[in-house]
Amino acid sequence: MEVGDVDGLNKVYTQEGEPILHEGEEILLHDKEFIPHLKTTWGYFGGDSMINPSLGDMYLTNQRMIFITNLEGSIQRIRSTDATASAPRSFAMKMETGRLENIDVKKGIRDYFEVPIKEILACEIKSGLVSGGSQINAYMLSKGEQVHLTFVISETSELLKRFKHIQVKNLDELTNNLKKYFENTDWIYLKD
Secondary structure, X not given: OEXXXXXXXXOOEOOOOOEOOOOOOOEEEEEEEXXXXXXXXXXXXXXXXXXXXXXXXXXXXXXXXXXXXXXXXXXXXXXXXXXXXXXXXXXXXXXXXXXXXXXXXXXXXXXXXXXXXXXXXXXXXXXXXXXXXXXXXXXXXXXXXXXXXXXXXXOOOHHHHHHHHHEOOOHHHHHHOHHHHOXXXXXXXXXX
């Protein structure tokens, strides 16, 4: 898993916010209304946020799950009073007056994360918590570290159909059967 901002420009995403695909990689689905909550623990509470929750584009490919924040979300964070705490690292270093025109130095910088499919182990799906959608709590293991991704998705989403293939009843089921879920990538393909 990689999480960042300026370091992903022209490596993970283009200046226009499009994903840069690896050789042999293809996009399986694209969700334009995605707001992730990414934390450094499998627990529902606690842990550190790895990315500020913000509207963006999520791409599921045959190799990765990629999230790229909308540029508007990055600019909105720069307007906050404490720019160095909430703006991407590169903006904080480049801004001298705190005025928005100073972001022209690094056009197109966005927050992002990319997760290899094999690092997404399992998920819990909770329906009825929000109107018209389900909450997904995805559990990932990246470089030996636990990562918890929470997002809400519509009941008709193709992504929800895929996540149902790695659904567990609770976190105990995952931890007791970790070997079963480790590096499984079959779930990204829908069977006819």
